[in-house]
Amino acid sequence: MLIIPCPWCGPRDLTEFRYGGEAAVNRPLSPEHCSDAEWANYLYYRNNLKGPQLERWVHAWGCRQWFELQRDTATHAIIETRPSAAESDSLLADSS
């Protein structure tokens, strides 16, 4: 029942969005050099914070843009949203 302020479309109902997990989970720059533990850490281990948490959401039934949102997981209060900041671009960085 949340109202989510999409950075592009403004406040919209939760049903228009899809949750994409915690933000700032960066893909390792060179996966082949990761140990199994490092790779597992990237794949499965999350902070699961109680309190303000940075998350990724996508406005799936709207502009279809991914963005970042800070939400208090205990109260569902939405603290802020902003366009996606992910610029990690792991493979490009690797190959160029």
Place this chain on the structure above:
Amino acid sequence: MSQDYRLQQGGQIDRQQILNFSFNGLALQGYAGDSLASALLANGIHHVARSFKFHRPRGIYSAGEEEPNALLETGEGARRVPNNRATMVPLQEGLTAKSQIGWPSLEFDLGRSLDFSHRLWPAGFYNKTFKWPSWHFWEGMIRRMAGLGRAPDEADPDHYEQTNCHCDLLICGAGPAGLIAALVAGRSGLQVIIADQDEQFGGSLNWDSCLLDGSPAGAWLATCLNELQALPNVLLLPRTTVSASYDHQVATLLQRGHNPAWRECLWTVRSRATLLATGAIEQSQVFPDNDRPGIMLAGAVRHYANRYAVAAGRRVVISTNNDSAYQTAFDLRHHGIEVAAVIDQRPAVPAAMLQQQHDLGIVVYPAAQIIATCGSKRLRGLCMQQAGKRQRLQCDVLAVSGGWAPRLHLLCHARGSLQFNTQGQAFVPGKLPRGFAVAGGAAGDTTLAEVFTRTETSTIRLCELLGASARHVHQPRVSPDNLQSPEVASIPLQASRKRQWLDLAHDVTLGDAKLAVREAYTEVEHFKRFTTTGMSVDQGKTGNINAFLALSSITGRAIEDIGTTTFRPPYTPVTLGALAAGHTGEDYQPKRILAAENTHRSLAACFEDYGGWQRPDCYPRKGESAEQAIHREVLRVRSCLGVYVNSPIGKIEVRGPDASEFLHRMYMNKVHGLAAGHCRYGLMLNEGGVLIDDGIIIRLAEDHFLLNTTSGGASRILGWLEEWSQTEWPRLQVLIDDVSAQWANFTLAGPRSRELLQQLDSSIDFSAGALPHMQVTQGEIAGLQARVNRISFSGELSFELNIAASCANEFLQLLLQKGEALGITAYGIEALMTLRLEKGYMHVGSDTDGETIPDDVGWGQAARQKSEDYLGKRSLARAASAEPHRRQLVGLLTLQPEMAMRAGGHFLPASVKRAPAETQGWITSAAYSPVLQRYVALGMLRGGRARLGQTVQVYDAGRIYPVKIVPSCFVDPINQRMRS
């Protein structure tokens, strides 16, 4: 019976309008304005139910939604409703009501034997007793015995609605507090919604005997409602329960129909502020045998007398630990009903109360307690004790009051906190959630004058917070002066050998509470689950506080430390009909209709739902069964020509300078090396290395790709591509465009498919030299722009023709008409699935699951050969991915050709003679092959590829049979036919 217990005067009933109804087949009468419960009581009927566990006779206990006993089945056939609280059912002409428990009858119930042997069935007995041979062995019998009503046998014929709206202020409850608040907020211009679960607004004013401004409360109520109805910014919702409050100020409201077009409407209301004016619920009292029919809440007895002009009994005794029940004595006396005594547990009864009762000639026994009651199906009397002296009193109703608990469920839904108020012996609001305010009885106010003044003040403040300026309203003067003090006495529990009920609805006794503590279930949530107190339909609305106080008393811990259990939505039951409104039957979900739907219909296609798409399964001809049709279609494709509608397949265009690089990372297969005009089969993995989709990568130009995904995966894969492009690799310049709906797709398959295409008016050269297998071309066919791919899922020479979806009907008709001379058939999904199974092509999602990696389905080498990184690659390098005992895709044949196989059969080692045994995998697809004239199957078998040629046993629903493990391709393993 003729309403012997109806008072001669008074009440808000229409005595001119007689309503006929029946209870357990007995014809009865009541008046318009009655509830089912009040009409039953007017006819002298208290005993309406048997208790849940012990099958003890139970009577109507309350006058509201808190009713723990009187759960009845109302209506018949499709409109039969179980667990309807008699107190909440408005009486209607022809209403039929039945009791739910009791065999052979309510009056004589063999289940009562459980009561006589109750020592055998303490709390938690079923957890301990019914373990052997298994709970399921006993479950059916126990559920029948417990008997919480029967669901209707037929589909619900009624219509339900849902609606959404916004407002500034949602007022929950239209009693004195809610109405004053609505007047203040309404006049300030705010958008207000005020909802009340009752048939009519007014709350306690409907059953209070006080005067407002010197007149009966009804006069003030009518003026107030007239004004509110005239205000355009106030929406009044009677018969509407605010059933839940959720995050971000959302409440759901269930409105029961007064509109003949619908039965119930579920509102979702988003408000800027919520005012709880929900009042309070009277609590029961704990004493020996406190559950007999005739024992009722004191407020309810007053409610029935004042509102419905019904005398609950001829001779009433009142038992209380607070002042409020004295009003019942006063009102009953006013109606001429005999009040035999007031038994007050408090040692010091306020002098004013004593004086008032003395003036009325009612005996008050202070510091007295009830130690026993008698009467089986109706209370006959009680035994009380005062200062060591016992005394018997005859009575047919015992009106009890254990204090008042504010209704704060909605506050708790929204994660507000409660705190225990020792003075009132109840939980009152603690920390309020954002946007919430509480007023009136829910805030702990006890007198009406207090409710009016305090609610007005807090509403004015609330309006100001919402940016509106509010002014004082006229507050009615309340008379006579209410003497009631908010004080509720804490009464020690009695040590008695008789049972004392804490929860009437679930038959939980004080003994059960003691047992729970002995077994160390001392945390309130554990205690609740062990004893099941507060877990029935009423959710402990009249008994929870007593249960918590009992836990406090037994453990010696303060009630503040014990706290309460969690209140979860909904406040009162919400029907599935209302929750599903508009999404049932044909409208369950939106249907996706094929562009050439009309042509399929004209071919008498059998339609089936595939992820929303209505797709032809097969096209039976006259006199043909579905099975015969499928076999004919398969054989025709293999020998001649068929056309299949593949339009739902996902079609995603990816363009841009980095399109090739992007897809190279997204697919397991190499994309860089793919030349323009060529197609390649591609697998998509997630980062765990698991197969999530397969399809064809078509390179239309150097920087322009068209991806075909599975039909079911179309929207998911679009989202997957967008996610990676936007969040991980935003610097790659790609544009992703879903064109699935723009293009219709028809597959021509069979040895004569080229012949048909060459007869069409087209700019395209369809010859094998110009358009070989796995290549794509674009051009015109019959005046339409077309993309033609040489792709085959059937193993036959095959062309996928993509044309504008808007022309699908005409194009399909053209193919069928031109193909007639060549022997064309339309074929459906069933035939396609048989064709691909004969060819040994896996179907992602049927043959694969959430553990399948490329090597399991024979794509391990390709996965290893690609040196650049791609999604999932790292996971394939884990040791577990190379484990030789992984389940692998194999083909399966029965030993005798005539034997059948079904998907879902499990593989067992040859040494195992009977199930259960550890599974070695399972059959994932199976079908009868009309070409081979035997069943063929695919399966995922542990270490399967190393076991080719061996046999393995299949366990299928009790039957065990051997099958042979073979390579997965059954038809044309050298791919000659599709390359032709």
